[in-house]
Amino acid sequence: MKNEVDTMLADVAIPQVKIPAHPVPRVLPVEEQESLKERIKIMLREKDAALVAHYYTDSVLQDLAEETGGCVADSLEMARFGIEHPAQTLVVAGVRFMGETSKILNNEKRVLMPDLAATCSLDENCPIDLFSDYCDRYPDHTVVVYANTSAEVKARSHWVVTSGIALPVIQHLAAQGEKILWGPDRHLGRYVQEMTGVEMILWPGSCVVHEEFKAEALRTMRRLHPGAAVLVHPESPKEVVDQADVVGSTTAMIQAVLRMANKEFIVATDAGIFNKMRQLAPEKVLLCAPISGDGTTCEGCARCPWMEMNTLEKLAQVLETGSGEIHVEPELAARARVPIQRMLDFAKTLKKG
Missing domain, CATH: 3.40.50.10800 (NadA-like)
Structure with missing residues (x-):
C-alpha cells in the first residue's frame, strides 16, 4: 500500500545533460555481420575475455554474449558475473557506470568497453563536487545512491542500491532510525518514499529515457x-x-x-x-509504452542513446587494440566497494530470511 509523504527535493541546480543524437547504425550485410561475430568469438577466447551485456543493448550484442558464455543482465548482475567468472578480461557492453562497477568489484581484472563516451543521464546529473558538497550539509543523514552513479559518488555514499533492492534497504535503514539522503533519481526516490512512507531528501536527477x-x-x-x-x-x-x-x-x-x-x-x-x-x-x-503521440501507435520506442553507442564494430575494435579500458584507482575502488558490498551482504541476508 502506498503512503503519502512530502517530497523534499535537494535545493541544488544540477547540470544540463547534453543528449547525443540517436546514432544511425550502419546496417551490416548478413555475411559481414556473421564474419565480425566469428572474429569477436575468436578474440574473446584468445584474450581470455568474457562479454557481459545489459538488457538495453542491441539484441545482436546480447545474443553474442550468451553464445560465448558471457551474460546478459542488469548492471549489478553484470558486475557480479565478473567476480564469479575466471576470465581475466571483462568486456562490458553498456554505459560507463556499469564498466566502473565491474572494475570496482573486480579491480584485479581488465575491464574494456566498446565506447567510453557511453554515459548515463543520472550519472551526469550527479557530479561528485556538487553531490559531496550537498551531503556535507546533512552530516547526520545516511547517503543512499542508485547504482547509476560514478565511482566517486559511490565512494561518497554509505549504501549503493539497485531498483530491485531499494525498498527493503530503505525500510531497514528507517527501522534503525536513520535519516536518508537519496540520489540521484528523483522518480525512483519518490516511488520508494510512497511505498515505504519513509521521508527522504531527493537529489533532483532523472533518466532521460x-x-x-x-x-x-x-x-x-x-x-x-x-x-x-x-x-x-x-x-x-x-x-x-x-x-x-x-x-x-x-x-x-x-x-x-x-x-x-x-x-x-x-x-x-x-x-x-x-x-x-x-x-x-x-x-x-x-x-x-508511448513516448510521443496520442497512444494509438508507438511513434518512437524508448531507446537510450548512450546504450546505442555499443556496436559489433566497436566491440571488435577494443578487442583488437585494447582501447576502451576502464581505470578506477585502487584506493577509490576500495572505498566505492564498501557501500556496494554492504548491499550485497544485505541481499544475502534477505535471501536467507
Whole structure:
C-alpha cells in the first residue's frame, strides 16, 4: 500500500545533460555481420575475455554474449558475473557506470568497453563536487545512491542500491532510525518514499529515457489494449507509475512477462529489454509504452542513446587494440566497494530470511 509523504527535493541546480543524437547504425550485410561475430568469438577466447551485456543493448550484442558464455543482465548482475567468472578480461557492453562497477568489484581484472563516451543521464546529473558538497550539509543523514552513479559518488555514499533492492534497504535503514539522503533519481526516490512512507531528501536527477513516457498517451493505449498488463520501471514519472500493474526493475519486468497470464504487455522501459522477453516468452505480444503521440501507435520506442553507442564494430575494435579500458584507482575502488558490498551482504541476508 502506498503512503503519502512530502517530497523534499535537494535545493541544488544540477547540470544540463547534453543528449547525443540517436546514432544511425550502419546496417551490416548478413555475411559481414556473421564474419565480425566469428572474429569477436575468436578474440574473446584468445584474450581470455568474457562479454557481459545489459538488457538495453542491441539484441545482436546480447545474443553474442550468451553464445560465448558471457551474460546478459542488469548492471549489478553484470558486475557480479565478473567476480564469479575466471576470465581475466571483462568486456562490458553498456554505459560507463556499469564498466566502473565491474572494475570496482573486480579491480584485479581488465575491464574494456566498446565506447567510453557511453554515459548515463543520472550519472551526469550527479557530479561528485556538487553531490559531496550537498551531503556535507546533512552530516547526520545516511547517503543512499542508485547504482547509476560514478565511482566517486559511490565512494561518497554509505549504501549503493539497485531498483530491485531499494525498498527493503530503505525500510531497514528507517527501522534503525536513520535519516536518508537519496540520489540521484528523483522518480525512483519518490516511488520508494510512497511505498515505504519513509521521508527522504531527493537529489533532483532523472533518466532521460524513462522521463519521456507520456501518461495521457498511456491511458489511451490501455483503452485500446484492455487486456494488456502495464509494466513500468520506477524511474518513470509518477503519473506513469500509477497506471502500472507491475512496477519493478528490468529483471522483475522480465519475470512478470513469464508468470502473468496476459497475452499482451505494455512496457515502460528501454525497448532493448524486448530481446530477452521474446526469448523467454515468444508467444507474448510486447508493446512499447508511448513516448510521443496520442497512444494509438508507438511513434518512437524508448531507446537510450548512450546504450546505442555499443556496436559489433566497436566491440571488435577494443578487442583488437585494447582501447576502451576502464581505470578506477585502487584506493577509490576500495572505498566505492564498501557501500556496494554492504548491499550485497544485505541481499544475502534477505535471501536467507
